Amino acid sequence: MSHATVMSHPTVESIRSIAVCGHGAAGKSSLIEQMLLKTGAVKPVVGENGSTLVDYDDLEKAHHHSIESHVTHFEYADKYFQLLDTPGYPDFIGQTIGALHGVDTAVIVVNAHSGIEVNTRRTFSEAGKRGLGRMIVVNKLDSENIDFPALLQSIQDTFGHEALLLTVPIGSGHDFKGVVNLLKGADGAKGALVDPAEHSVKLIESIIELDDEVTSRYFEGTQPTEQEIARLIIEAVATGHVIPVLCVSAKTGVGVTELMDALALAALPPNRLPHLAHKEDGSLVEIKPDPDGPFVAQVFKTRIDPYVQKLSYIRIYSGTLKKDDIVHLSGQKRSVKLHQLLRVQAGQTETIDSAGPGEIVAVAKTDELHTGMTLGDLEMDPIQFPTPMVGLAVTPKSRNDETKLSGALHKLIEEEPTLRLDRDPQTHELVMNGMSELHLQLVQEKIKKRDKVDVETHEPKIPYRETVQGTAEGSYRHKKQSGGRGQFGEVHIRVYPLPEGTDPVKFCSKDRFPSMREYKYDPELNFVWIDSIVGGTIPNNFLPAVEKGFRERMERGVIAGYRVKNVAVEVFFGKHHPVDSSEAAFKQAGSMALRNVFREARPALLEPVVTLSVTVPSAKLGDINSDMSGRRGRVTGMESAGGDMQTVVAEVPLAEVTTYARSLSSITGGQGSFTMEFSRYEPVPGNVQKQILDKATMAHEEEESDE
Numbered sequence: 156m157s158h159a160t161v162m163s164h165p166t167v168e169s170i171r172s173i174a175v176c177g178h179g180a181a182g183k184s185s186l187i188e189q190m191l192l193k194t195g196a197v198k199p200v201v202g203e204n205g206s207t208l209v210d211y212d213d214l215e216k217a218h219h220h221s222i223e224s225h226v227t228h229f230e231y232a233d234k235y236f237q238l239l240d241t242p243g244y245p246d247f248i249g250q251t252i253g254a255l256h257g258v259d260t261a262v263i264v265v266n267a268h269s270g271i272e273v274n275t276r277r278t279f280s281e282a283g284k285r286g287l288g289r290m291i292v293v294n295k296l297d298s299e300n301i302d303f304p305a306l307l308q309s310i311q312d313t314f315g316h317e318a319l320l321l322t323v324p325i326g327s328g329h330d331f332k333g334v335v336n337l338l339k340g341a342d343g344a345k346g347a348l349v350d351p352a353e354h355s356v357k358l359i360e361s362i363i364e365l366d367d368e369v370t371s372r373y374f375e376g377t378q379p380t381e382q383e384i385a386r387l388i389i390e391a392v393a394t395g396h397v398i399p400v401l402c403v404s405a406k407t408g409v410g411v412t413e414l415m416d417a418l419a420l421a422a423l424p425p426n427r428l429p430h431l432a433h434k435e436d437g438s439l440v441e442i443k444p445d446p447d448g449p450f451v452a453q454v455f456k457t458r459i460d461p462y463v464q465k466l467s468y469i470r471i472y473s474g475t476l477k478k479d480d481i482v483h484l485s486g487q488k489r490s491v492k493l494h495q496l497l498r499v500q501a502g503q504t505e506t507i508d509s510a511g512p513g514e515i516v517a518v519a520k521t522d523e524l525h526t527g528m529t530l531g532d533l534e535m536d537p538i539q540f541p542t543p544m545v546g547l548a549v550t551p552k553s554r555n556d557e558t559k560l561s562g563a564l565h566k567l568i569e570e571e572p573t574l575r576l577d578r579d580p581q582t583h584e585l586v587m588n589g590m591s592e593l594h595l596q597l598v599q600e601k602i603k604k605r606d607k608v609d610v611e612t613h614e615p616k617i618p619y620r621e622t623v624q625g626t627a628e629g630s631y632r633h634k635k636q637s638g639g640r641g642q643f644g645e646v647h648i649r650v651y652p653l654p655e656g657t658d659p660v661k662f663c664s665k666d667r668f669p670s671m672r673e674y675k676y677d678p679e680l681n682f683v684w685i686d687s688i689v690g691g692t693i694p695n696n697f698l699p700a701v702e703k704g705f706r707e708r709m710e711r712g713v714i715a716g717y718r719v720k721n722v723a724v725e726v727f728f729g730k731h732h733p734v735d736s737s738e739a740a741f742k743q744a745g746s747m748a749l750r751n752v753f754r755e756a757r758p759a760l761l762e763p764v765v766t767l768s769v770t771v772p773s774a775k776l777g778d779i780n781s782d783m784s785g786r787r788g789r790v791t792g793m794e795s796a797g798g799d800m801q802t803v804v805a806e807v808p809l810a811e812v813t814t815y816a817r818s819l820s821s822i823t824g825g826q827g828s829f830t831m832e833f834s835r836y837e838p839v840p841g842n843v844q845k846q847i848l849d850k851a852t853m854a855h856e857e858e859e860s861d862e
Contacts, residue, residue, distance in 0.1 A: 165235035167444045170513035171422040172237045172470070174224075174254045174287075176278035177264035179243030182294040185405040186264060187227055187240050190415055193408070196229035197500065222247055222597060223570070224254040224456060226468060226499040226515055232419040237515045245274050245828055246594040248281075249540050249573030250456070253526060255281055256538050257455040257470040257515055259423040260288040260392070267327075268298040270306060271313050273828040276770070276796060279314055288392040288423040290399045291318055292414060297404040301327040303348040307400070313800075314398060319361055320354045321399040321421075322413050323347045334402050334410040336417075338384060361397050362387050388421045393428065425513030430472050432533035440533065442472045444512035450474030450482060451531040454524050455538065459566045459605075466517045467524040468499070474531065476516070477509040485529035495519045526572050540572040542832050545813070547595050548584040548615040556608045560585075563606035567598055574598060586615040591816050617810045618763060619847065620836055621712050622721040625757035626651050631748035632730070633740050644740035646693065646701055646748040647728035650756045653721050655835065659683055668725060675702075680709065683723040693729035693741065700738035701726055704745025713753045715760060715851035720836070724749060760844045761836040763809040766791075769819065770802045771827040778822050779803050786811035787840075806834060 175183045191197045225240045239258060241251040255261060261282035265275055282289050291310060296303075303324060310318050322334040325346045335344045337355040344351040359379065363369045365387050369379050379387075391397035401417055403410035425444045432442050432451055442451050456468040476482070476496065483490045497504040497517040510516045518524065527538040551560045564587060568574050575588040589595040595612075602608050630647040653662065659676040663683060668674075670687040677683075684702055693701065709719035729744075767788070771779055776793075780803065783790055788807030796802045812831065819827040839847065 164509075164511065165514065167425050167446070167512050169233060169235050170237065170425050171234050171260065171418060172239075172258040172425065172513060172515060173260045173262055173418065173422055174239045174241055174251070174258045174282070175262050175264060176241050176251055176255075176274075176282065177243055178266065178269070178272035178274040180269070181243060181264040181266040181272075181275070182405045183243060183264045184240050186292065186294060186403065186411070186414075187238050189405050189408055189411045190231075190236075190238070191227060191229055193411060193415070194229040194231050196227070222250075223458070224250045225501050226517075227501050228498065228515075231415050234419045236418065239515075241278070243274055244593070245277060246589075246591040246597075247573075248274075248277065248590065249571060251278055252281055252540055253455045253538060253572060255285050255287065256453065257468065258287065259425060259428055260290065260418075261285075262290045262292055262418070262422075264292045264294050265306075265310065267293050267295045267301050267303070267306060271309055273770070273826065276313065276800065277828065283395075286428060288421075288427075289395070290392070290401065290417070290421065292401045292403055293324075294403055294405050296324050296327050296331045296402055297329070297407050297409070299328040303327060307349065310400065317361070317395060318398040318400050319358045320349070320402075321358060321417050322401050322410060323349055323351045323354060324402040324410070331404055331407070331409055334413050336413050338420075358397070358399075359384075362391050365390050365394075365396060385420060389423060389427060392421050393423055425472075430535070432472075432529070432535045434533060442533065442535075445473055446475045446511040448473040448512075449532055450476060450480075451529065451533050451535070452476065452482075453530070453535050453538075454526055454528045457524070457526045457569045459570055464520050465522060465524075465569070466497070466499075466504075466519055467521055467526075468515065468517050469524075469530065471510055471512055471514050471516070472535075473512055475509055475511045478506070482530045483532055484523060485531060485534035489523070491521055491523045493518045493521060525569065538572070541590070541830055543573050543575050543588040543590055543594075545591055545595065545816070546577075546586045546588045546615045547612040548586050549599075549610050549612050550585065552609040552611055559606060559608050560602070560610065563602045563608055566606075567601065571598070584615055592814070593816075614813060617813070619715065619717045619839070620720045620761040621714055621717050621753075622719065622759055622761055622838075623650055623652050623753060623756035624759050624838075627752050627756035629748065629752040629755060630728075631744050631751055633744040633747065635740075636735075641732075641735040642737060642740040642743075643730075643732040643735035644697070644737070644744035645730035646704075646726060646741065646744040648745075648748050648752055649725045649727060650749070650752045651723040651725070652756075653681055653683055653723045655681060655721060657681075662723065670727065671725075680718070680720045682709065682720065685723060685725040687725050687727040688729065689727075692731070693726065694731055694736075697731065697736065697738060697741040698726070700741040701729075701745035704742040704747075705749050707742070708746040708749045713750050714758045715848055717760070719753070720761070722753075760839040760847060762839045762843075764806055764834045764837050765809050765812065765831045766834045767805050767807055767812060767815070767829055767831050768802055769805070769827060769829040770796045770800055771819075771823050773799050773801050775823050775827065776801055776803065779827075782818065782822060783807060788812075808837075808839075809833075 227238045229236050239254040241254045263279050322336055325333045335351050337358050363373055363379050369383050399421055401414045403414050430442045431439050434440055451473040452469045452471045454467045454469050458466045460466050478496045481490050481492045496507050498507050499517050529535045551557055564576055573590050577586045599610055628649045632645040635642040663674040668685055668687055670689050672686045675684045769779055783805045786807050788805045790805045792804040794802050
């Protein structure tokens with residue numbers, strides 16, 4: 156096809172949407188570039204510093220690898236291909252997960268020289284969770300010292316014996332001259348690295364197993380027709396019965412045409428996988444890729460482009476979208492007008508008038524759209540991204556840049572679904588949470604390059620919480636007289652522990668609190684406020700001020716400056732003055748009463764505990780287990796991760812794993828990976844609590860001496 160030709164309206168049957176995934180340096184971007192060049196979809200450009208046409212972003216050029224997913228397209232063999240290039244490092248897995256929600260097939264690229272790496276497994280698994288068709292491409296067969304039979308065995312051990320060769324390499328290293336397509340016979344295979352005839356039989360028998368009639372004819376000596384193979388290989392890939400393995404060198408171009416033939420044959424069309432959505436009443440309905448059906452689309456990626464501002468990338472599942480259409484935002488009572496539709500080719504865009512089911516388009520300058528959102532009257536499940544757990548407190552080097560920094564970070568959160576921003580109520584630090592130290596380092600580079608803001612970072616405080624383990628009672632009288640109207644408020648309270656999981660309805664019974672008038676429950680803090688005031692000792696109009704005083708004290712903390720949770724506070728008595736009492740006086744009395752009584756109720760610190768899933772080579776299991784016990788961790792399970800890898804699941808305090816990525820890399824020589832999810836809060840052991848309190852007291856004393 157010529158550079159200018161673009162299929163104006165690809166049919167649903169002709170579309171092939173494919174995410175190209177795998178570990179870093181496997182050659183994904185180079186492989187896509189080869190396909191774009193071979194089909195004339197783009198013109199050759201001399202890459203800068205080894206960068207590719209696909210990695211057009213300045214940061215990607217500087218780092219020589221993809222940082223975000225990129226959309227490309229070309230036509231080949233009467234098919235319209237939409238290829239999404241995805242980053243190869245686990246730090247940017249959010250971009251890959253988003254891309255997998257825009258496609259029907261995942262191509263996992265394996266570096267023939269390095270073998271199966273951390274992100275090879277992770278992306279294969281993520282594509283499996285999505286129920287996508289999967290294919291494996293072995294790249295870099297032009298590298299020296301490749302043991303291809305051993306590599307194939309490793310692929311099958313890791314990903315299952317459904318992984319079957321579709322093309323066999325002839326020669327390797329400098330002698331990698333071609334491949335044999337096993338569906339076209341095993342002829343011309345002199346110098347093949349494995350026996351083509353044997354692998355051809357395995358492949359064909361696995362494909363036709365799905366049709367009894369074709370199978371019985373085959374065993375009677377009749378070969379399946381091309382049409383039967385074409386029909387059944389789609390079925391086999393869709394069900395995971397066959398995972399085709401292709402062999403290429405993106406650098407020399409060997410095997411790339413055969414790869415495109417295989418993608419045209421075996422990658423799934425939009426009408427092959429079931430896609431479900433919820434109606435307004437909550438019932439599930441299957442979405443059919445019908446151009447005349449109800450409009451359903453999902454935003455799977457957001458990019459803030461310096462030229463066209465915000466770009467929302469959407470995959471259309473049903474119906475037809477035209478420019479200037481007004482579309483409903485699912486789950487919301489509003490609609491938006493989509494002014495401009497864009498077809499995207501890496502860093503380039505062109506306007507189009509309409510798009511139909513299966514197509515991927517971008518919408519510009521629509522602030523109401525966010526990653527994961529469904530457009531239309533049905534609602535698809537939101538995209539589940541992993542929770543970012545590695546934090547850095549961030550401040551601008553220049554005080555004048557505070558507003559600019561806030562704007563820059565909010566833009567990045569739009570683009571990066573695995574980036575979260577929190578403001579610590581105690582320290583007032585702005586904390587950005589990402590997937591890893593590398594992830595956060597690149598966020599800082601992006602802020603500096605795009606928004607011209609220099610930042611300083613340091614490790615944030617661990618978000619400990621304060622609670623009580625005993626019950627106490629006490630009061631506080633706030634009284635000030637300074638000429639004119641004074642201030643007066645007296646509050647008597649009882650403080651109780653409220654363990655996680657306590658049912659507030661059962662806890663706040665009349666047996667326990669005979670004088671209770673009402674209670675309020677705050678699930679976020681697991682906090683109960685109980686009003687047991689009798690006889691108006693605190694007038695009703697002052698009680699909200701007392702509660703406000705409690706809440707402000709709970710935000711500030713009592714013993715170490717951390718938020719309070721898991722407590723119940725009962726207000727049972729007080730005193731007021733007809734002239735001097737005010738809301739301000741009762742707020743102060745409430746705050747100080749809680750501070751004093753809390754200290755008498757055996758205060759304790761709680762720490763966040765995370766569930767850590769660590770995947771490592773089997774030989775490193777002992778090292779990981781002993782490392783966990785040194786971090787106050789508890790191993791709760793172990794399972795095979797395929798090949799020679801094991802996954803250890805452990806519960807460990809967050810404070811012990813803030814820089815775990817570095818430790819794991821040194822233990823495993825870069826062969827380990829991990830995910831981290833918040834689990835719950837648990838009491839801090841006494842010796843650790845003493846260290847934290849000593850530091851907090853020192854900080855408090857320093858503050859006071861500065862005043």
